[in-house]
Every structure is written in structure tokens, then in C-alpha cells.
Amino acid sequence: xxxLAVTHLSLTLQDQHILKNISLSVEEGDVVGLIGPNxxxxxTLFNVLSGFLVPTHGSVHFRGQDITGxxxxxxxxxxxxxxxxxxxxxxxxxxxxxxxxxxxxxxxEQRKALGNLKxxxxxxxxxxxxxxxxxxxxxxxxxxxxxxLEIARTLKSGKELFLLDEPTAGVAPKMTHQVGDLISELxxxxxxxxxxxxxxxxISRVCDRVIVLNVGEVVLDGKxxxxxxxxxxxxxxxxxxxxx
Amino acid sequence: MDFFLHLVVTIGLWxxxxxxxxxxxxxxxxxxxxxxxxxxxxxxxxFVTLGATGSYIAGIAMGILVGTAVSLIFxxxxxxxxxxxxxxxxxxxxxxxxVIVLNxxxxxxxxxxxxxxxxxxxxxxxxxxALAVTLASLFWIALFVWADRSALGRQMQxxxxxxxxxxxxxxxxxxxxxxxxxLLGLAIVSDNVFFAQYIHLLHPNDYHFPTFIFLLAIVVAGxxxxxxxxxxxSILLVLLREGLRFIDLPISVLGPMRLLLFGVILxxxxxxxxxxxxxxxxxx
Ligand SMILES: Nc1ncnc2c1ncn2[C@@H]1O[C@H](COP(=O)(O)OP(=O)(O)O)[C@@H](O)[C@H]1O
Ligand SMILES: [Mg+2]
Numbered sequence: 001x002x003x004l005a006v007t008h009l010s011l012t013l014q015d016q017h018i019l020k021n022i023s024l025s026v027e028e029g030d031v032v033g034l035i036g037p038n039x040x041x042x043x044t045l046f047n048v049l050s051g052f053l054v055p056t057h058g059s060v061h062f063r064g065q066d067i068t069g070x071x072x073x074x075x076x077x078x079x080x081x082x083x084x085x086x087x088x089x090x091x092x093x094x095x096x097x098x099x100x101x102x103x104x105x106x107x108x109e110q111r112k113a114l115g116n117l118k119x120x121x122x123x124x125x126x127x128x129x130x131x132x133x134x135x136x137x138x139x140x141x142x143x144x145x146x147x148x149l150e151i152a153r154t155l156k157s158g159k160e161l162f163l164l165d166e167p168t169a170g171v172a173p174k175m176t177h178q179v180g181d182l183i184s185e186l187x188x189x190x191x192x193x194x195x196x197x198x199x200x201x202x203i204s205r206v207c208d209r210v211i212v213l214n215v216g217e218v219v220l221d222g223k224x225x226x227x228x229x230x231x232x233x234x235x236x237x238x239x240x241x242x243x244x
Numbered sequence: 245m246d247f248f249l250h251l252v253v254t255i256g257l258w259x260x261x262x263x264x265x266x267x268x269x270x271x272x273x274x275x276x277x278x279x280x281x282x283x284x285x286x287x288x289x290x291f292v293t294l295g296a297t298g299s300y301i302a303g304i305a306m307g308i309l310v311g312t313a314v315s316l317i318f319x320x321x322x323x324x325x326x327x328x329x330x331x332x333x334x335x336x337x338x339x340x341x342x343v344i345v346l347n348x349x350x351x352x353x354x355x356x357x358x359x360x361x362x363x364x365x366x367x368x369x370x371x372x373x374a375l376a377v378t379l380a381s382l383f384w385i386a387l388f389v390w391a392d393r394s395a396l397g398r399q400m401q402x403x404x405x406x407x408x409x410x411x412x413x414x415x416x417x418x419x420x421x422x423x424x425x426x427l428l429g430l431a432i433v434s435d436n437v438f439f440a441q442y443i444h445l446l447h448p449n450d451y452h453f454p455t456f457i458f459l460l461a462i463v464v465a466g467x468x469x470x471x472x473x474x475x476x477x478s479i480l481l482v483l484l485r486e487g488l489r490f491i492d493l494p495i496s497v498l499g500p501m502r503l504l505l506f507g508v509i510l511x512x513x514x515x516x517x518x519x520x521x522x523x524x525x526x527x528x
Contacts, residue, residue, distance in 0.1 A: 050412055076414035088409040090402050101402050104395035105414035157413070 001064050003028040003161060003192050004049070009058030011041075011048060011216075018044050019055070020216040028160075031183065031193045033203040033224065036213035037236060042196045043085060045213070046163045049194075050082045051075045062161070077107050081159030085166045085196075089146045091139030098138050098149065099124045102157045110158055124156040125149075128182070144175030151182050155191070162186060162193040168202055180206055200228065212236065249374040251486055253442055256377035257435050258478040260384035262462045263471055264428030267388060270468030271397065272424055273404040274322055275331035279459060281338030282318065282429055284345055284451035286311040286436040291358055291446045292351055300364055307433045314341075315429030319422040338456070345448050357447030361440050377438050384431050385475060392471050396423060401469070454503050458485070461506045464513040468521060481509070 002025035011019040019041050026032055034042050047053040049060060051072035059068045067075060082088065090098055099121045103114060114120050125131040128148040130141075138146065147167055154162060167183070168176045176199070183206050186193050197203050203210060204224040212220035212227060214236050220227050227233060261279065268274050289310035294303035318337070322330050345352050352358070367373045391397060399420045402410040407417060440446040458481070466477025488502055514521060 052408060052411075072408075072411040073414045073416050076412055082412040084409060084412070088406070088412065090405045090409065092405055093398070093401060097398055097401075101395070101398040101410075101415070102413045104398065105410070107414075 002026055002061075003063055004194075005061040006049075007059050007061070009045075009048065009055050009060065011044060011053060012056045013053075018216050019048065022058070022213075022216075022218055024211060024218060024221065026161075026192060026194065028192050029187070029190045030209060031187050031195065031207050033207035033210040034194055034196045034213060035198070035200070035203060035210060040213045041216040042213055043165055044216075046082065046165055046194075046196065049163055050080060073105070076105065076159075077110070079158065079160035081154035081157070081162050083147070083150050083154055083162065083164045083167060085169060087143070087146045087170065088150050089138045089141070091137065093138060094135050095125060095130055095138055095141070095149065096121055096134040099153050099156065102153045106157060114156075114158070120156055124152050127156075128152045142172065142175070143170035144172050144178065147171050147179055148175075148182060151179070151186075155186060155189070160191060162191055164193060164195045164197075166196050166198065168197060168199050176202065204228065246370060249370045251482065252374040253370075253377045253438075254486060255479050255482045256374070256381040257439055257442075258459075258462065258482055259381045259475055260388075260431035261428070261435050261459060262466070262474040262478045263384060263388040264424075264431040265459060266463045266466065266469055266471065266474040267392060267397070267400065268421075268424045268428050270463055270470065270474075271392070271404065272400040272421065273327070273468075274421060274424070275327045276318060276322065276334050276425070276428075277331050277456065278318060278334035278338040279428060279432060280451050280453075280456045281334070281341040282311060282314045283432045283436060283455075284338075284341050284448070285314045286429075286433045287440060287446055287451065288345060288352055290433075290436055291361055291440055294361075295358065304433075304437055307436060308430065311429040311433035311436075312426055315425045316422070319425035322421055322425070323418055338453075342448065342451065345451075352448075355448060357445055357449075358440070359445050361444050361446060363441045363444070367441060373438075373442060377442075380434055380438070384434065385471075388427070388431075389471050391427060396420060400424060454506075457503065457510060458506050461510040461513065464510060464517060464521070468517070481506070 005025040007023050009019060009022045010017065022045065036042055044053065048055050051070055055068065059066055061067065062078060062080065067078070090101070093101070100117060103111060103117050103120060122131060125134055130145060130149060138149070141149065151164070151167065167179050171179055180202060183193060183195070195203070195207065207224055210222065210224050210227040211218055212233060219236065220230055220232055265279055268276055286307045290303040290307035293306040294300060318334060321333055325333055346354050363373070367376055399410065399415045402415060403417055403420060411417065462477045462481050463474060465481065466473030485502060488498065491498065493501070
């Protein structure tokens, strides 16, 4: 059974067809890249998957359960974790509080299963080399540090499916490899990861599969090496006449 | 000495509501402009019941019931309206409560208020009264400081910084905000149990808009969301307000002057804190 299955999903907002009949399924442990030009609907698809938008048609199943109408917090409790394009970090809160608030948002049984929360917080900060800054406001972090913290926090709060929206955006080049390493760690832990990304070499390095979205439609789906060579990709990105 | 104890009582009555309000309005940035509407409902619930039954226990129980119910109504509105809509609506609910109090004269005696409110037997002397108010106030200080440092405080802050980010982590806004509304409501019940006993009178004038301006001035001047700030600011502004009594002016001049002063304090505090008071919400 697929961990995530999207079936004939469409979304219309203000008379604009933003997502058009998208179907795709993702197996547990896969790391899947989601690419496409700006405005092709990638973030919108994530908003539907995490429950911020309700599709006009179609359904979303998570581990076989229909979650199409579930709220974002319910989905978070089920194990869907989102990492935001514009840093989902609370800048006015300390690093420690940023992790703690994610752990405390879990249902009671899950929270208890984590054991001592202070230790989990410490472990999370250590994981991304920030344990010396526990009491600092998160707003003082660099983009790369915020991204690492956000991914680690999502991991330590027991998420199984990760939706990473442009994890290298706003991250200094020398830190993107650390973000890549952290994603590889997710993969080793058999987590399922969907990554929206513009950085093709990065995608090739960390993903097993790439899905290409264009104007709200899935146009390509395959191995990174195949997709990269595909004529359609060049057309989408370089605007060649698709009928030629 | 009596004046000192009077200050202790007045400060002790402002601290609980100020802390509850700074949690909801300051930390949570929920535009609830109706806490005095909750307050008037509690005041009348307690003392109308007391008048009818002669029992303080019944009065307080009714106060808790009505305070919780009205807080839940506000919470329900807050979860269904945008923040600015809530601001307008909560002012309307406060006004509606005032209209009911002023016109349901059979029960409330309208603009006359309810006079000759007896004190509980052990609260008859001023020192005892000051002691009881202080103990109640310490209880609320401990409770709100604890709540602020617990998951509740963090989730309130997370929701105010970005509702989307908080929800994506599993925070339930309905739960967190409802708890904050009810905590504020119960602090308001506690204040009301004492206030009318203290002055032996329950009067609608004490629940008009200027009272809310004073509360807002305390919370904004004390740094919205800061528990310590709310306590210090309650002390400071009450001292200032009560100190004005010593200015030798007719009451007809002093009343408006006070209001003007707290209006100016509020304006200044809002101006000083303009960047952090209503920060830009971040969205997905
Ligand atoms: N809430 C919304 N209402 C109307 N249009 C929207 C909304 N959210 C996104 N869009 C539109 O949907 C399209 C896809 O946006 P988005 O998913 O952010 O693209 P990207 O692939 O760059 O992440 C854009 O044209 C955008 O303007
Ligand atoms: Mg995007």
C-alpha cells in the first residue's frame, strides 16, 4: 500500500484552474522530487496535502485512509510534516521553544512515547549543531540554520511523510550540502520525503524519482536521470513550442 | 493606612484581569475588545443571584457559570471571525450587555445599580478585605505565570506568529484560544466577586468603555504578552489614577481629565510599541 495516494485531484481558486486532475502515489521510504516552473502549482499541491486547501475534486489518501477533509493539525498528528518555503520557524521564540512547541503539539500518547521532552529538544538541537544556542531567539539564525532546525524538529516530532518546500531556498551555498545530508538521513530512517526544488543537481543527488508539474498538471514522472534528459523538460523550462 | 490598603485592594483587583488579558490580547494577539462585557455579565450574575438567594455560594457559582458561558461565546466568535471582525463584534457584544443591564430594570435596577451589597462575614474589615484580595491576586499571578510558561503560552505565541506554521505542527487553535478565553473569564469572575462587595455597590458606570481603556492602557504599557509587565503596569497605573484624587479639582473636571490622561497613556504606549503590537502575520 502506498503511503500517499492522490487521485484525480483538481483545485479551482477564483475561477483559475490551479491544479488539474493530478494523480500520483508515493511508496513508503521514497524520496521524490517535485519540480516545475514558478507558478506551476507545487506549493499549492503541498497546501492541499497538508490540509490548508480543500480540493475541488479528487481525494488524498494517507496510509489507505481518506484524509481529503482533515484539518492541518489532524494530519500533523497522523504523521504528515511540512517544511515551509519561507521558513516555518517562530522567530520571536527561542530555539528551544521552537522545538518544544512542536513536541507539545502532539497528542498525549505520542508525546509520552517521546519520553523526557527536554532531552528530545537537546537531541534535536545537537543533531543540527545548534545546542549552544538553545536560549537564543530563532530570528537570529541564518537561513540554512533555520532550515536544518525545521527539518530536525519535524523529524523528532515523529513525522513519517515530509513535505519540504524548496529546502535550499534562502540557504547559503556552503550549507546546502548539510541540508542534503539531513535529507539523506531521513531516507536512511525510511521516512518518505517529497521535495519541491529548483536546484536540479540537488534533486538528482537526493531523489529516487522526479515528478514534473507544469501549469497544474503532471507532465513527467520518472528517474532523475531520465527526466533530466527528457525533451519535455527542456520545452517547459526554455519555452520551446510544444507542438514542434 | 486606609488609603494604602485601598491601593492594595484596587491593584489586587486589576492584576488578574490584566494578566488574563495580556495572555489573550498581548501574547495571542486576539482582538478581543469585550472583556468588560464579560465583566458586567459576571458582576450582575453574582449579585443578582446573591440578592435573590441570599447565598454567596450560589452567587459565585452563577458567576462562574455565566463568566464561562460568555467567554465561550467570545471564543466561538473568535474562531469564526477574522481578527478585525472580532474587534468590532466584541465591542458590539459589550455594548449589547450594557444595553441589557440598563434596560432590564426589573432585575438589574438599570442605571440605579444595586446598592447596599453586603460583604462576606470575614471580609468586613478593610485589612481582611485587602488580605483576601491579595491572596486571590497571588493565586492568579501564579496561575498565569505558570500558564504563560507552559505549552499553552508557547502555543499562543506560535499561533500569533503564524497560524499556518502552528497548525501544520498539530497545534489546535480552537483548543488553545478557548482555554485562554476561559482563563481570562474566570479571572474576571474572581475580580467581580470582590469589587462590588468592596464598594457595597454594583453600578453600570463601572463597566463602561473607559474601564476598558484603562485595562488596555495597563496591558499595552506593560508590554503586550508580558506577565511581569502586566503586574507592574497594574501597580503603576493604579497608583497614578488614585494619586489623581489628591488634585484639588471638581469631580466634573477630574473625571474627563482622568479619561483623557489614560487615553494619552494608551496612545503613547501604542505609538512606542507600534512595530511589535500588530506585527505582520506570516502566511504560507
Ligand atoms: N490562495 C490562492 N488564491 C488564488 N490563486 C492562488 C492561491 N494560491 C496560489 N495561487 C496561484 O496558483 C498558482 C500556483 O502557485 P504556487 O503553487 O505557489 O506555485 P509554485 O509552483 O511556484 O509553488 C499561481 O498562479 C498562484 O498565483
Ligand atoms: Mg512555491
